[in-house]
Amino acid sequence: MDCAEQKRCQKLAKSSSFYRRIYSEVEEIGWEHLVRFGEDLRLLSFRIMDKKGRVHILRITLDGTYPNHPPSIAADVPYLFNLKWSINSRLKDVIQQFQKHLEKLQDFWNLMDDIDHSLLVSDLRYPQRALSHRQLNISNECNIILSIDANDPTSLPDCRFLGSDSGVERLRAMWRKNCKRWMRDKPFSENLAHVLDIQLHGPSSIEKSDPQTECGICYAQYLPIDDELGAKSGSGTDCTCENFSCSRAFHSVCLGDWLRSITTTRQSFDVLFGNCPYCSDPIAVKMNTRK
Amino acid sequence: MTSPSASSRKALSKIACNRLQKELMEWQVNPPAGFKHKVTDNLQRWIIEVNGAPGTLYANEMYQLQVDFPEHYPMEAPQVVFIPPAPLHPHIYSNGHICLDILYDSWSPAMTVSSVCISILSMLSSSTVKQRPVDNDRYVKNCKNGRSPKETRWWFHDDKV
Numbered sequence: 001m002d003c004a005e006q007k008r009c010q011k012l013a014k015s016s017s018f019y020r021r022i023y024s025e026v027e028e029i030g031w032e033h034l035v036r037f038g039e040d041l042r043l044l045s046f047r048i049m050d051k052k053g054r055v056h057i058l059r060i061t062l063d064g065t066y067p068n069h070p071p072s073i074a075a076d077v078p079y080l081f082n083l084k085w086s087i088n089s090r091l092k093d094v095i096q097q098f099q100k101h102l103e104k105l106q107d108f109w110n111l112m113d114d115i116d117h118s119l120l121v122s123d124l125r126y127p128q129r130a131l132s133h134r135q136l137n138i139s140n141e142c143n144i145i146l147s148i149d150a151n152d153p154t155s156l157p158d159c160r161f162l163g164s165d166s167g168v169e170r171l172r173a174m175w176r177k178n179c180k181r182w183m184r185d186k187p188f189s190e191n192l193a194h195v196l197d198i199q200l201h202g203p204s205s206i207e208k209s210d211p212q213t214e215c216g217i218c219y220a221q222y223l224p225i226d227d228e229l230g231a232k233s234g235s236g237t238d239c240t241c242e243n244f245s246c247s248r249a250f251h252s253v254c255l256g257d258w259l260r261s262i263t264t265t266r267q268s269f270d271v272l273f274g275n276c277p278y279c280s281d282p283i284a285v286k287m288n289t290r291k
Numbered sequence: 292m293t294s295p296s297a298s299s300r301k302a303l304s305k306i307a308c309n310r311l312q313k314e315l316m317e318w319q320v321n322p323p324a325g326f327k328h329k330v331t332d333n334l335q336r337w338i339i340e341v342n343g344a345p346g347t348l349y350a351n352e353m354y355q356l357q358v359d360f361p362e363h364y365p366m367e368a369p370q371v372v373f374i375p376p377a378p379l380h381p382h383i384y385s386n387g388h389i390c391l392d393i394l395y396d397s398w399s400p401a402m403t404v405s406s407v408c409i410s411i412l413s414m415l416s417s418s419t420v421k422q423r424p425v426d427n428d429r430y431v432k433n434c435k436n437g438r439s440p441k442e443t444r445w446w447f448h449d450d451k452v
Contacts, residue, residue, distance in 0.1 A: 032302070032333060049332035053315050117320075217365060217400040219313045224305040254306070258400055261366050277401040 022062070025091040033095075046095060050102045054109060056129065058098050060091065073098070076129040077105060078150040108132070111153040111188060115146075118189045120201035135162075136192075137201060142167040146192075156182040171196055213237055216278055217254035229253060239285055246279035255285045301362040303335055310365060311335075314403055323405045325412055335360050338374070339408060347416040354378050356411070357387075358404060368398035370441050371407060379421040382414065386431045388440040389414075390424065392447045395440075 022041045026034055029046065035057065036045040044060045059074045070085035071094065081101040083094060109129065115121065120137045133147040142163035149155055156179055161168040178195040186194075193200050213221050215237050225234045237249035256272060259265040265274035267287075276283045303311065311334050318328055327340040337358040343349025355374040361367040371394050373387035382390040393402060393410055424430070434443075 032335065047332075047334075049330075049334070051330060053319055053330060055312055055334075217310075218306045219310045220306070224309070226305060254400075257363075257366055277399040 018066075021067070022091075028090065028092045029095050044091075048095065048099060048102065050099075050109075051106060052110065052113075054129070056098075056102060058095070060094060077101070078108065078130050078132045105150065108148065108150045108153040111148060114188055117203060118187075119192075120203055138171065138196070138198065139163075139167060142171060144171070154184040171198075174198075213249060215251045215254050216248040217250055217258060223251055223253060241276040241279060241281060241283055243276065243279050243281040246276060246281065248276065248278045250285075252285050255283070256287050259285060260287075300335065300359070303360060303364065304362055307360060307362065307364040308334065311360060314405070317403075318405055321405075323408050323412075326405075326408050337404065339404075341408070341412065341415075343378075344412060344416045348418055348421055349378055349415050352378065356408070358407075365400035365402075368394055368441070369404065369407070370394075370439055371411070372440060378415060379423060380415060380418050381420065381422055381424055383424070384427055384430055384434075385423060386434055388430070388434065388443070390445055390447065392445070395443075395445050396447075 019041055022044075026044070033046045033048065034044060035047045037043060042062045044062070046058045046060070048056050048058060050056060056075060056077070061072045061074075063069065063072075067089065068087070070083050070089070071091075073080065073083060073094065075098065081097060083097060085093075112132075112134070115134050115136075119134075122135045122137050122143060132150050133145055135143055135145045138144055142161065145160040145162065147158040147160075149157070159175055161172050161175075174197050175195060178197065182191050182195060189200055213236065215221070222234055222236055223229055223232055227233065232251070232253050235251070237251055239250045239252045239255055241248045241250075258277060259272045259274040262274070265272050267273070270287045271284055272287060273282065273284050275281065315328070315334070322328065325342045325344060327342075329338040329340060331338065337360075339356040339358060341354045341356055343352040343354075345351075354377065357372050357374050359370040361369070371389060373383060373389065375385065375387050377383050377385060377387045384390075389411065391410065391414060393399075393407065430443075434440075
């Protein structure tokens with residue numbers, strides 16, 4: 001047998017033992033946690049839920065030296081942990097260490113969620129779990145940016161002031177004068193109102209969840225980016241119930257899928273006639289030509 | 292158990308996953324009275340504790356619901372069963388299957404886990420007698436081998452109880 005052939009066989013045997021190993025390691029974690037993987041199994045994404053039901057994705061990249069060298073990891077967290085790795089370590093150890101890390105960050109995220117729910121945060125459309133700062137709208141002319149210490153979330157945050165000189169000057173003076181009165185055991189918004197000596201705005205009700213733009217079926221404003229959805233991939237809601245007291249918005253993809261799945265729907269050419277899932281009034285939707 | 296294990300079911304689609312995460316968030320902010328979602332990291336199977344409403348036949352009793360979501364939720368209803376022992380009720384079989392139209396033919400994507408839970412509690416609360424359905428033994432025998440209640444051809448008895 002020539003040398004090249006022998007080399008090829010060796011390489012194949014090596015990669016098949018790699019696949020076997022990864023399969024058994026994923027099995028230990030549970031397949032339901034695996035949300036995505038690369039074809040060569042060198043890129044794995046796991047979904048882990050923390051105590052409060054917040055969902056976190058851990059991306060693990062394995063290079064050719066695995067398991068002799070630790071895998072590299074990435075996640076939407078304010079800071080990562082140092083992976084402890086030995087020759088006997090397996091992927092489930094990575095998950096366990098990640099879970100411990102999430103545990104450590106619970107107080108931080110509880111506080112960030114509390115801020116998002118109780119104060120008027122500007123630009124809350126795509127909050128990332130890694131972000132440790134929030135911009136708050138204080139008045140028409142002033143904003144502040146608060147940076148929270150992820151390791152010590154109840155401590156006095158760093159504060160930067162944005163806006164007109166006069167407004168900012170007053171706030172800054174108050175902050176300097178009162179910042180010693182920040183109490184760790186008091187709710188964040190109460191502390192902030194106290195230190196700045198002002199009335200704070202609650203979250204805007206319009207921004208919260210607008211039934212005009214969110215689809216009444218999938219609950220998202222935009223469809224996921226997905227080849228299967230063809231031209232509709234990533235598009236917003238494009239169809240609304242005509243009953244004025246209902247006015248629910250839908251993606252025509254979602255509404256079409258639903259209407260097609262029930263027997264009472266009628267079809268004429270490429271239009272489906274059925275009833276709005278919310279108010280039962282008649283509703284019609286043009287069928288999507290999928291790839 | 293009455294349903295296939297978590298690993299052999301088809302995983303949730305992206306759309307289903309996104310919608311369930313939002314339902315779970317909403318549940319945490321505003322849980323239906325009398326229910327408690329047991330925290331697990333499995334989005335596709337929720338275990339929910341149900342407390343019988345005060346002043347009804349089921350007061351001070353606690354049951355568990357198992358809710359399994361299909362790949363294309365909410366286009367299809369979730370599978371909802373009581374984990375035995377199931378409450379004694381004219382529409383609840385001893386294997387935990389529930390005869391309730393919104394879980395099968397009358398499901399609509401406008402419903403949520405929370406609204407389904409409330410319907411089940413109201414079904415319990417309006418009961419005047421603690422007994423099994425008349426065809427319980429026959430039905431449960433037919434359901435051996437872990438058949439899902441969604442495969443049953445349901446005949447909805449009445450809407451009084």
